[in-house]
Amino acid sequence: MTEQGRLMTKLVRPLSRGQITIPIEFRKKLGINTDTLLSLALKGNKIEITPAVVREAGEEELREYTDKEISQFLKDDKIDQETARTVKRLLAERKL
Numbered sequence: 001m002t003e004q005g006r007l008m009t010k011l012v013r014p015l016s017r018g019q020i021t022i023p024i025e026f027r028k029k030l031g032i033n034t035d036t037l038l039s040l041a042l043k044g045n046k047i048e049i050t051p052a053v054v055r056e057a058g059e060e061e062l063r064e065y066t067d068k069e070i071s072q073f074l075k076d077d078k079i080d081q082e083t084a085r086t087v088k089r090l091l092a093e094r095k096l
Contacts, residue, residue, distance in 0.1 A: 008025065010023045010025075010026070030051055031051070032051060036052075037052040037054060038052060
């Protein structure tokens with residue numbers, strides 16, 4: 001096995017039915033066990049194997065927003081003065 005910085009490589013031989021064994025070092029590092037679903041992707045002449053992230057139906061993926069997106073959200077979130085006054089008035093009336 002070669003470890004160059006964060007790159008770890010190891011040669012494995014497929015079995016007669018195409019199965020391969022993921023080296024224990026890789027499984028430990030990625031937290032792969034018998035309950036882990038793996039996603040396989042063919043990219044050019046390479047097979048990419050990654051632990052799959054399974055979400056409940058309807059559950060949205062979380063992600064980080066860019067500074068530009070956050071700025072746009074804040075800009076879009078502003079209301080005009082008249083609407084602000086109306087909201088304040090309605091909230092004040094509600095407290096009575």
